[in-house]
Amino acid sequence: MQLAAKIRTGDRMSKNNHQADVEFIAALAALLREHDLTEVEVRREYGEDDALDVRVARGVMPTAPVMAAPAPLPPAAASAAPHQPAKAEAAASDDPAQHPGAITSPMVGTAYLQAEPGSPAFVQVGDTVTEGQTVLIIEAMKTMNQIPAPRAGKVKRILVEDGSPVEFGAPLLILE
């Protein structure tokens, strides 16, 4: 069983509404379970610049066995657990990937933030980059591929660590 909640709140929303939001979402989740729903989607506008989108979904899809499977042993180490930690991470990284300023990886490989160990990083948070400037390198098939900035902008976040593996489409950094 998976339970996914995605929340987007407007800028103006004061922090003391978080509590109310969470309660509302909790109520929706309870409703979902009680009525065997798979999905509730609510769009709620409270006023200008104050909106709440909630989507709460519960999988009807194949899910992990309800009880935690015991630690695997040879010769059957690979017991199927449809939801892998790897998946969870991927899901968590959805947000930056959706960011309009995100630069995503055009290939699978290993990301490097500098040309070689000890060299300065190509970019740092706060740097202004020009279009075409190398922002990092992805090593794939023993080849170093320079990843250029697709446009000029300011580096808001760097989302990968030096030497970390990246999938196709993984967000690398956010340019604003």
Place this chain on the structure above:
Amino acid sequence: MQLAAKIRTGDRMSKNNHQADVEFIAALAALLREHDLTEVEVRREYGEDDALDVRVARGVMPTAPVMAAPAPLPPAAASAAPHQPAKAEAAASDDPAQHPGAITSPMVGTAYLQAEPGSPAFVQVGDTVTEGQTVLIIEAMKTMNQIPAPRAGKVKRILVEDGSPVEFGAPLLILE
């Protein structure tokens, strides 16, 4: 079974209406379940900038293969078709069974409306019967079982034909 609800509410709705929202969604979900609906879509405008869109959908349970199976042939005449004509009839007869005045069969067998061929029927539509009066006979295991009226009343409908098979709980006649 999947169930999806999508709600959009208008601007004016104040935050303390969360409770009302949740109740409304719950009511729709209950309605869906109660009436075996697959989808309800409601658009309600309370006033300017105050509107509510709800879509609640419940998915299909395993049903017969979508395409009609071709006429069966030996040696495999009995291809599985989860919904049988027999079932459909049973479903159709739900209504009289739910009638508060229905007398249902306490056993499985063959119903007879008269004591023997050629005899007059025990009761006819419009007859007034007294409590304990035999209204029909059910033959089971070669034994004739007299079915008495559970109370006095007037025969409104006779729901079985003479000689027809009846299941447990099948409505026999309606007494008012």
Place this chain on the structure above:
Amino acid sequence: MFKKILIANRGEIALRVIRACQEMGIASVAVHSTADADAMHVRMADESVCIGPPSGTLSYLSVPNIISACEITGAEAIHPGYGFLSENAAFVQALEDHEITFIGPSSAHIRMMGDKITAKETMINLGVPCVPGSDGGVPDLAAARKVAESMGYPVIVKATAGGGGRGMKLAKTAKDLDTAFSSARSEAKAAFGNDEVYIEKYLQKPRHIEVQVFGDGKGRAVHLGERDCSLQRRHQKVFEEAPSPAIDAETRARIGKTCADAIAEMGYSGAGTIEFLYEDGEFYFIEMNTRLQVEHPVTEAVYDVDLVREQILVAAGEGMTMQQENLLPRGHAIECRINAEKLPDFRPSPGRIAAFHAPGGLGVRMDSALYQGYSIPPYYDSLIGKLIVFGQDRPTALARLRRALGELIVDGVDTTTPLFHALLDEPDIQTGNYTIHWLEKWLESNT
């Protein structure tokens, strides 16, 4: 061949029989209680008849309603599945009177095996090994010693009038016998006012081994080897395998022949199971089940047969197709009983199935009446599915079982699936080193 068969059962075993009917071109009639109107066996059968309210006593055990259901649908034969009326001699007698064919043995054989004493006497006469005992009361210590020595220690001294463990004393070796005999007698005297005692062989760490037999009702019978069902909780089997990790080919052939010969001699018809305790290379008869067992699929996998089809063939008078010389076991099969029960207390967990996904792929068989959206009613037993895996050898079957358990999804109710994940981690399960006490002890120390 029959044109129409009524299945006097529900759940996965009703499906099992309906599937066999479909494959043989026989129309099937499901019977059901009002609580089972939406059940899978009702959906899959060609016809269905509601036979009573939720209570099993008033529906699946209602002989008049089931016979009437045959009469109104024209079904010529009844398959009883297991449980319910499957070993009810009076029911079978009633069917005989109504000229409805019972797919199973005669009422006489059911009655014979339903009575423990008659069953044991019959088996002894047929050469089937039973727990050795003193054939009635033992008058004195000298007689006790003689009996005990003839069967070998340990022995247990039991009050003839006894029960509930009172008046029962264990003698592990010859030197314990004096004390055991006298204290059993005095305890029996005090408890029941009768100091007569008898002596039986005592089994310390037996396995539950059962032999699948099949007779054609005309004096020919075969065996299909054994199943090991030692893993039990409160006398309920939970995990069964074939072949047994403890039985070799020679032992299998020997006990199998003994059982098949006995069945042939009896003129038994259809499927049966002779259950034994097994210890130190010896078999001790417990009882015979005169029906299809829950765990029959492991035998089907290993012997590559369709037992329900054979049952129907024999009941229809067409004879059985199995011949002993062609029944050669191969590979290894394991069954897990998936129950709707909440661990660790095995509390029944009826409810609505929010999601159901059966495991697939090579060597996996799932027998289950579940479907997504189905509500498991609270009135019947909690078995909701049987997962059977087959592999070339036991390690392959165990690995496949773990893989398949990982694919099984039953959401909305609690199931015993996690128990099997945990069992597969146990070295004793991996090596097959377990007795009928193993699971209870393991549960005690793991909860």
Place this chain on the structure above:
Amino acid sequence: MFKKILIANRGEIALRVIRACQEMGIASVAVHSTADADAMHVRMADESVCIGPPSGTLSYLSVPNIISACEITGAEAIHPGYGFLSENAAFVQALEDHEITFIGPSSAHIRMMGDKITAKETMINLGVPCVPGSDGGVPDLAAARKVAESMGYPVIVKATAGGGGRGMKLAKTAKDLDTAFSSARSEAKAAFGNDEVYIEKYLQKPRHIEVQVFGDGKGRAVHLGERDCSLQRRHQKVFEEAPSPAIDAETRARIGKTCADAIAEMGYSGAGTIEFLYEDGEFYFIEMNTRLQVEHPVTEAVYDVDLVREQILVAAGEGMTMQQENLLPRGHAIECRINAEKLPDFRPSPGRIAAFHAPGGLGVRMDSALYQGYSIPPYYDSLIGKLIVFGQDRPTALARLRRALGELIVDGVDTTTPLFHALLDEPDIQTGNYTIHWLEKWLESNT
């Protein structure tokens, strides 16, 4: 043994390989396009790597991304499944360069069999029967007559420079040859400016028979009999069975040995299939597939083997466990390819699966990556499941297939299931009397 394998595929075949990995205690890495992020193979694998956008060319066919996925996950070997990169010699060469083990034959063998002419020459040299032909141009009628008589009528005269059916003339008997030869020449001259023609044996009603072979890469090889895949639509197989209704044990042993010997001689490693046209008791080589076939499960059922496990064992250098003398076929297996296609036009029908319920019970295997709520993406092929049934004989398998098809529920998209219901009603299917033209003709007259 490998610790981690990457599966460079999707759908049911990726699941098939992941299951084998799980049963062998090997970690699995799924790769997927962005369109397949929720796919079953991604859910079931231990790890997953997104390798590209929906287009297969940019994802499942992206050699750099797949090799990089191995590198970042530490996978030591790649199983290619079927399709995609499974017969791409350049890919295998690249893996060899990166010291990643390809679970399949060498790039040299893939290249050899990927070229039709080299493949045919190789097979002829290895004694595998091919379609007899004139070995190049035939100068005159006398030579033509000699060639035609040596191979037997009917023969077809074809323009060496030809194509598209032009310059092709059939000679059913010897007395047609004169006309056929001269008209083929003049037509060839007119169409291609070159009147050279050659002659080939003409097959009128062949079956598609393929032999499963398996080599250990060290000169030992076995065969696992044949599959009959004659039921095809537009050269796509839809229904496969083993054994073929047209092949007897002696013929099987003979062609099997020929194929196994050829494979052994080649030093071939892993699973392969040698495809033939079969007519009047003779086999004519078409091509060799140097990979696992979609329809491999029918062979697994009949020979009781796990071909993917054997592939992995051989690739890991542990050798194959199969030995020819132990490979004894038993029973009968049939596979139906369930495609998400709308009949009668077989138009692809991608979409969301509103309900999925797999058939169960004895003798039924379902290989499918579907689950309730899954959306079939429109980018890839339409195969959504393989239903494989096994029975003691062909009639039992057919009856079981009908039963299992009746249990299969796939709601939300159209599937080819109704086609199989209809086929099972056809006397020719029931008797096994079909050729490679049967299905196309039947579809024409039934739509």
